[in-house]
Amino acid sequence: MEHTRCLIIGSGPAGYTAAIYTTxxxxxxxxxxxxxxGGQLTTTTTIENFPGFPEGIDGFQLMENMRQQAVNVGADxxxxxxxxxxxxxxxxxxxxxxxAQIEADTVIVATGASAxxxxxxxxxxxxxxxxxACATCDGFFYRKKVVAVVGGGDTACEEATYLxxxxxxxxxxxxxxxxxxxxxxxxxxxxxxxxxxxxxTNTVGLFGENGVEGAHLVRFKGTDKEELFxxxxxxxxxxxxxxxxxxxxxxQIETDEAGYIVTDKVTTATNxxxxxxxxxxxxxxxxxxxxxxxxxxxxALDAERYxxxxxx
Ligand code: NDP
Numbered sequence: 533m534e535h536t537r538c539l540i541i542g543s544g545p546a547g548y549t550a551a552i553y554t555t556x557x558x559x560x561x562x563x564x565x566x567x568x569x570g571g572q573l574t575t576t577t578t579i580e581n582f583p584g585f586p587e588g589i590d591g592f593q594l595m596e597n598m599r600q601q602a603v604n605v606g607a608d609x610x611x612x613x614x615x616x617x618x619x620x621x622x623x624x625x626x627x628x629x630x631x632a633q634i635e636a637d638t639v640i641v642a643t644g645a646s647a648x649x650x651x652x653x654x655x656x657x658x659x660x661x662x663x664x665a666c667a668t669c670d671g672f673f674y675r676k677k678v679v680a681v682v683g684g685g686d687t688a689c690e691e692a693t694y695l696x697x698x699x700x701x702x703x704x705x706x707x708x709x710x711x712x713x714x715x716x717x718x719x720x721x722x723x724x725x726x727x728x729x730x731x732x733t734n735t736v737g738l739f740g741e742n743g744v745e746g747a748h749l750v751r752f753k754g755t756d757k758e759e760l761f762x763x764x765x766x767x768x769x770x771x772x773x774x775x776x777x778x779x780x781x782x783x784q785i786e787t788d789e790a791g792y793i794v795t796d797k798v799t800t801a802t803n804x805x806x807x808x809x810x811x812x813x814x815x816x817x818x819x820x821x822x823x824x825x826x827x828x829x830x831x832a833l834d835a836e837r838y839x840x841x842x843x844x
Contacts, residue, residue: 536562537844538835539626539636541614542777544571545821546642546811548598549828550835551607554640557836562608562634564626566777569611570595571644572666572812573821580672582821594821619784619804637844638806638835641785641793642828643777645812645819649770650682654738658768662744665770667691668820676700679767680747682735684708688771689717695769696724703763704729705749735768736760744768776813785809792816800831806842808834 538554540547543565554561568574573591580588589597603609613629623635647665649655655663664670667681671694679699681692684706695702704711704721709731711718721727736748739762747768751759776791786794786803793802793809800808810831811824838844 533625533633533635534562535623535635535637536560536608537637537839538562538640538832539564539614539624539634539638540640540642541617541626542566542571542642542644542811542813543569543595543599543609544573544642544644544811545595545598545825546644546813546828546831547571547640548595548602549825550640550642550810550832551602551609552598552605553829553832554835555602555605555607557832559836559839560608562610562636563602564614564628565609565611566643567613570599572646578673579669579821581668614780616780616782617784619781619807622806624806637842638808638838640800640828640831640835641778641781641802641807641809641813642811642824642831643780643813644824645774645776645792645815647770648773648775650735650772652735652737655768655770658738658740658744661742662740662766663738663768663770667694667769667771670767670769671695671698674699674767677766678764679703679769680705680763680765681769681771683771683773684711684713685771685773686713686717687773689713689721691769691771692727693717693720693724696727699767700726702727703765705733705735705747706731707734708732730763738768774812774816774819778813788816790816799834800827801834806835806838808838 538561540563551563578588616627618625678701680703682705793814808831810827
């Protein structure tokens with residue numbers, strides 16, 4: 533069976549950064565890219581908050597650059613999926629789609645998290661044309677425009693507050709008659725005059741000729757007060773939570789209630805010795821590309837230290 537000293541799973545900023553660091557440290561490592569090579573950034577447009585690019589950079593291009601940089605320093609970057617991994621053995625054994633298996637002395641899990649969507653066909657239809665799941669990434673493109681944020685949790689409140697600094701008006705579409713967010717976040721929303729919260733409201737669809745121009749909504753769905761109405765918006769932001777991509781681990785690594793991998797805080801070590809986690813899969817708080825790249829670096833250094841301590 534093929535053997536690597538470090539198997540990196542995932543090809544977002546965390547995965548590629550880990551590959552660059554491990555390879556430069558002389559550790560032969562294999563990176564398996566996952567379902568969406570390049571990760572979440574490949575679905576955004578221009579990225580203006582990743583340092584080093586004064587004019588901003590296209591998200592897809594940024595990830596291509598990272599991949600090329602990893603390849604240039606000698607990392608073995610492969611497209612494919614890790615469908616299962618056995619963490620009870622030493623070395624670990626990963627199974628790839630297609631059935632091939634790789635033995636690994638260390639593993640860096642950098643599989644990211646996926647934003648949850650409502651499941652409307654229009655979300656796909658207008659992807660990149662007014663539908664976004666990241667206000668920090670895309671809010672800038674909606675300056676002085678009208679947007680809606682779906683959700684009533686802390687993320688939704690945070691995104692709505694962020695957008696209210698840029699946009700002329702922000703609707704919050706909240707399915708219940710209250711916000712689930714913390715009192716402090718609710719207060720911040722209440723203080724913004726240009727945020728209007730639409731309670732008891734669900735989204736039925738989106739419309740527009742050239743990108744999103746509005747949303748079809750329903751209030752008091754399924755009751756005798758049910759009411760259909762439309763709002764005119766330029767942007768539709770999902771903030772209904774994220775799902776960390778950990779299914780393939782089959783419960784072998786400790787996660788929190790929401791499924792994020794728990795690391796030991798000081799390092800990127802998980803509860804399984806020799807397995808490290810980096811990027812959004814272990815980060816419920818920041819979820820930024822630059823933060824993910826930083827933890828990718830840390831995971832690589834942690835793996836390198838583990839390898840040398842254990843003479844692997
Ligand atoms: P949450 O799960 O807390 O909230 C999700 C929100 O989306 C809820 O209002 C929920 O509605 C709504 N929702 C879920 N599914 C649907 C749907 N299909 N249609 C309509 N609405 C839907 O997720 P968050 O991302 O907001 O937060 C995740 C965690 O991160 C939380 O623990 C949060 O406290 C934390 N966090 C903390 C921050 C901070 O402290 N600054 C900032 C951001 C996040 P309902 O209430 O009806 O279930």
